[in-house]
Amino acid sequence: MADEIAPEYDVIVLGTGLTECILSGVLSVKGKKVLHIDRNDHYGGEAASVNLETLFKKYGNFASGTEPWKQYGRLNDWNIDLVPKFLMSSGELTNILVSTDVTRYLEFKQVAGSYVQQGAGSKATVAKVPSDAAEALRSPLMGIFEKRRMKSFIEWVGQFDAKDPATHKGLDMATCTMQEVYDKFGLEPGTKDFAGHAMALYQTDTYLAIKGGAPEAIERLRLYGNSVARYGKSPYIYPLYGLGELPQGFARLSAIYGGTYMLNTSVEEVVYGGDKAVGIKATMRGIEPEMKFETRAKLILGDPSYFSSKVRIVGHVLRAICILKHPLASTNDSDSCQIIIPQSQVGRKNDIYIACVSSAHNVCPKGYWIAIVSTIAETSANHHLELAPGIERLGRIEEQFMGPPIPLYEPLEDGTKDQIFISKSYDATSHFETTTDDVRDIYRRLAGEELVVEGLREGIQVAAE
Amino acid sequence: MTDNAPKPSSSVKLVLLGEAAVGKSSLVLRFVNNDFQENKEPTIGAAFLTQKCNLPTRTIKFEIWDTAGQERFASLAPMYYRNAQAALVVYDLTKPTSLIKAKHWVAELQRQASPGIVIALVGNKLDLTGDVAGSGGDPEDAGAEDSGDARKISTEEAKSYAEEEGLLFFETSAKTGYNVTEVFTAIANAIPETSLKTARGAGAAHAAGRTEEQRVNLNGPRDVNAKDSCAC
Numbered sequence: 001m002a003d004e005i006a007p008e009y010d011v012i013v014l015g016t017g018l019t020e021c022i023l024s025g026v027l028s029v030k031g032k033k034v035l036h037i038d039r040n041d042h043y044g045g046e047a048a049s050v051n052l053e054t055l056f057k058k059y060g061n062f063a064s065g066t067e068p069w070k071q072y073g074r075l076n077d078w079n080i081d082l083v084p085k086f087l088m089s090s091g092e093l094t095n096i097l098v099s100t101d102v103t104r105y106l107e108f109k110q111v112a113g114s115y116v117q118q119g120a121g122s123k124a125t126v127a128k129v130p131s132d133a134a135e136a137l138r139s140p141l142m143g144i145f146e147k148r149r150m151k152s153f154i155e156w157v158g159q160f161d162a163k164d165p166a167t168h169k170g171l172d173m174a175t176c177t178m179q180e181v182y183d184k185f186g187l188e189p190g191t192k193d194f195a196g197h198a199m200a201l202y203q204t205d206t207y208l209a210i211k212g213g214a215p216e217a218i219e220r221l222r223l224y225g226n227s228v229a230r231y232g233k234s235p236y237i238y239p240l241y242g243l244g245e246l247p248q249g250f251a252r253l254s255a256i257y258g259g260t261y262m263l264n265t266s267v268e269e270v271v272y273g274g275d276k277a278v279g280i281k282a283t284m285r286g287i288e289p290e291m292k293f294e295t296r297a298k299l300i301l302g303d304p305s306y307f308s309s310k311v312r313i314v315g316h317v318l319r320a321i322c323i324l325k326h327p328l329a330s331t332n333d334s335d336s337c338q339i340i341i342p343q344s345q346v347g348r349k350n351d352i353y354i355a356c357v358s359s360a361h362n363v364c365p366k367g368y369w370i371a372i373v374s375t376i377a378e379t380s381a382n383h384h385l386e387l388a389p390g391i392e393r394l395g396r397i398e399e400q401f402m403g404p405p406i407p408l409y410e411p412l413e414d415g416t417k418d419q420i421f422i423s424k425s426y427d428a429t430s431h432f433e434t435t436t437d438d439v440r441d442i443y444r445r446l447a448g449e450e451l452v453v454e455g456l457r458e459g460i461q462v463a464a465e
Numbered sequence: 466m467t468d469n470a471p472k473p474s475s476s477v478k479l480v481l482l483g484e485a486a487v488g489k490s491s492l493v494l495r496f497v498n499n500d501f502q503e504n505k506e507p508t509i510g511a512a513f514l515t516q517k518c519n520l521p522t523r524t525i526k527f528e529i530w531d532t533a534g535q536e537r538f539a540s541l542a543p544m545y546y547r548n549a550q551a552a553l554v555v556y557d558l559t560k561p562t563s564l565i566k567a568k569h570w571v572a573e574l575q576r577q578a579s580p581g582i583v584i585a586l587v588g589n590k591l592d593l594t595g596d597v598a599g600s601g602g603d604p605e606d607a608g609a610e611d612s613g614d615a616r617k618i619s620t621e622e623a624k625s626y627a628e629e630e631g632l633l634f635f636e637t638s639a640k641t642g643y644n645v646t647e648v649f650t651a652i653a654n655a656i657p658e659t660s661l662k663t664a665r666g667a668g669a670a671h672a673a674g675r676t677e678e679q680r681v682n683l684n685g686p687r688d689v690n691a692k693d694s695c696a697c
């Protein structure tokens with residue numbers, strides 16, 4: 001078997017998270033010889049979807065000798081995401097999926113609703129995020145005069161063109177802040193809150209004061225609006241069987257174009273020639289006898305867990321995965337939804353997100369809902385209190401899985417010096433836009449050019465297709 | 466197209482499994498293109514082939530998935546088995562180890578795939594044996610090359626294993642085309658009517674009601690000028 005491993009590859013990829021799998025797929029399509037390794041026996045790394053038994057064992061929250069997962073139906077019916085996210089239906093990941101034809105291996109459904117909370121505690125109300133001018137007029141989130149201001153704001157965002165000063169309402173886009181834009185329309189603080197956090201999807205309020213930051217915020221509002229417009233109910237779509245299907249789909253793409261896959265394989269050593277990484281020593285386990293091998297590569301890319309000395313921690317995410325037997329209150333009995341609790345509504349600096357999916361997406365047996373509450377840690381203890389405003393929205397909880405704060409890593413260097421290109425951890429945002437930004441960034445660093453996915457597979461000879 | 470009411474058409478996901486070089490892709494190429502390539506390179510890119518199989522009462526559209534080499538180091542993704550309604554487990558009847566490997570894949574399918582999956586065990590390369598049937602497809606061609614009988618696995622051995630496990634069983638030659646269409650027709654016939662969903666897109670709505678409607682087709686045309694005309 002070892003003789004099937006080539007002495008040299010163009011690229012070795014370590015970890016099968018989404019970022020790594022997209023890059024592996026793209027590089028294989030572009031004709032690079034790729035060896036793709038994961039130390040785990042499954043695809044997905046930190047962003048895998050797992051069954052209930054695996055989840056219980058990961059968190060260890062059951063008495064030894066008991067098997068609590070057995071009371072929750074067929075184990076194979078569970079696909080619980082470790083990192084909760086949705087795809088923006090007009091976002092970049094959708095674009096990459098379509099351009100690479102990975103859509104062939106996956107099926108998607110809409111997420112039924114996008115909601116936002118106003119107020120806190122017993123006074124909290126949860127309402128649908130208005131996605132167009134007509135919904136703004138019906139929304140309970142605003143009073144009658146504010147609705148009209150919001151309507152004209154939304155209409156203006158729709159017509160906005162960064163290149164055409166005539167659409168800028170007399171504001172200088174090079175210097176003006178988003179705060180100034182809101183003020184121009186006379187929007188109230190509560191409206192700014194849901195526009196900035198539930199539509200532009202900023203997690204904090206720092207965006208408000210950035211000079212020249214308005215065009216980006218407006219672009220994010222447009223992405224939200226365009227995403228809603230695409231399928232109608234919410235800006236989000238979600239793959240059947242869970243997010244873990246996404247890396248598997250891109251891994252298949254990579255394999256189809258010649259990529260070699262090895263799960264259950266640990267990397268003992270990265271081999272250097274001078275300053276540059278030139279190969280790895282690794283062992284494939286789970287077979288008798290274990291297979292030790294060494295191979296070389298022009299460059300190595302991977303997730304932070306394979307390069308602990310080359311990354312730093314930039315924050316911590318708090319996350320509680322909850323199993324419910326009912327839909328979330330005030331969501332019109334949705335089979336799936338997102339609720340955003342903007343930070344200012346509950347006296348925080350970072351928003352709290354709730355992502356909820358159910359059997360409609362083949363991630364659990366009928367009659368169950370999976371709700372994941374997350375936020376960025378702001379304190380060093382009692383983290384459950386930070387998540388409490390989100391947990392309160394869930395009602396009765398059958399099972400709750402919450403571990404210690406999850407560190408978010410970033411590479412120390414850009415990789416051009418040592419030829420090791422490291423991805424960022426999956427952050428607390430509710431979508432994949434930052435993940436695809438990272439994919440593009442890594443590609444630029446390692447290839448010295450921009451990644452263009454449009455038409456990627458066209459003109460490439462593939463046997464028997 | 467005729468004006469007659471069309472027969473119901475259903476998509477069936479079929480996965481290919483088997484040791485390297487037993488002729489998995491060749492069987493499919495014979496079925497799909499009625500073509501055979503001598504000394505074919507190991508599969509790269511045979512990603513997703515489709516072929517229709519016309520039955521008297523319905524049409525089955527096979528969506529055929531190749532392993533893309535991910536089985537080489539035991540790294541097939543669960544996605545591969547997901548919702549597969551049929552599997553073709555192929556061995557080379559001149560190579561005993563390939564039947565052992567085939568049995569391993571059958572066990573793996575029974576563990577990982579949907580309970581109702583139809584599995585066909587197929588012994589390929591019948592043209593390399595002395596069987597009349599195997600060379601029957603194209604006697605001139607086969608007769609010239611095959612002087613001896615290279616068969617190492619008897620029909621009885623494989624057949625009795627297939628019966629034990631409830632598998633369909635065929636011996637084929639991708640090279641001559643012998644029995645190839647028969648395998649796929651038998652699979653199509655064996656798939657229970659109840660497990661068939663209507664082809665995606667073609668009147669799929671009635672099958673699973675509300676939940677089906679929410680399925681989205683990312684490849685569909687975008688809203689006209691979606692980029693320019695915001696819903697806002």
